[in-house]
Amino acid sequence: MIGQECHSIEIACLPEGPREEGKWPWGNFAAKNPRYQQYLDENRLHCGDGNNVTFLDQVWKNEMKRPDAPPLKIVVDDGAHLAEHMAQTVFFWFPKIEPRGLLIVEDIQPISEANAFRTQFLPQIMKDLHFCGDPKQQPDELCFPTLFPLLASIHCEMHICIFERNDNPAKELSLEKSQLPKNALDLKQCKSMLNGHW
Numbered sequence: 387m388i389g390q391e392c393h394s395i396e397i398a399c400l401p402e403g404p405r406e407e408g409k410w411p412w413g414n415f416a417a418k419n420p421r422y423q424q425y426l427d428e429n430r431l432h433c434g435d436g437n438n439v440t441f442l443d444q445v446w447k448n449e450m451k452r453p454d455a456p457p458l459k460i461v462v463d464d465g466a467h468l469a470e471h472m473a474q475t476v477f478f479w480f481p482k483i484e485p486r487g488l489l490i491v492e493d494i495q496p497i498s499e500a501n502a503f504r505t506q507f508l509p510q511i512m513k514d515l516h517f518c519g520d521p522k523q524q525p526d527e528l529c530f531p532t533l534f535p536l537l538a539s540i541h542c543e544m545h546i547c548i549f550e551r552n553d554n555p556a557k558e559l560s561l562e563k564s565q566l567p568k569n570a571l572d573l574k575q576c577k578s579m580l581n582g583h584w
Contacts, residue, residue, distance in 0.1 A: 393450055394432065396431060436471065437466070439561055439564050459487040461475070467499060469504075481558075481564075508547070528578070
């Protein structure tokens, strides 16, 4: 039986220095954890920008998707609480989660920087969740075709949304398809939303 393990991605443990150099100028608060060095040594703490899909892809392929690693069942986004970052988490991690696993996004409100996740991203993915695609009905299109085939349910309450995977196998998407699409935070760019098919 494969065991369990927990990985963390943390920007604050980057080397100290200017952000434009890919560093972190505000102190390494992660180092206050008494197991900080242990997690680093065990390759379970990964220092970098959780919004950078190239970095995420390297962590995923090199550290988390090892032959002896347990399957990915739960991902929790408790990062910068910026709408763009939270939506990027969904596009990168959700397809990789095993069937019936969960992706949890925290602090979707009342932080103003998170508002577009709630007001622009969620209406589109909720619309996709209820997609019928019946050609006999009014023409309809998916807003997020890479996520739709994997969705079982979405539960949002107060400040948290939980995205549940269905029974379809986990998918490895290309880096391009793992990137945030243009319409992710602008529902007017999704043709279905624009045409009133919601």
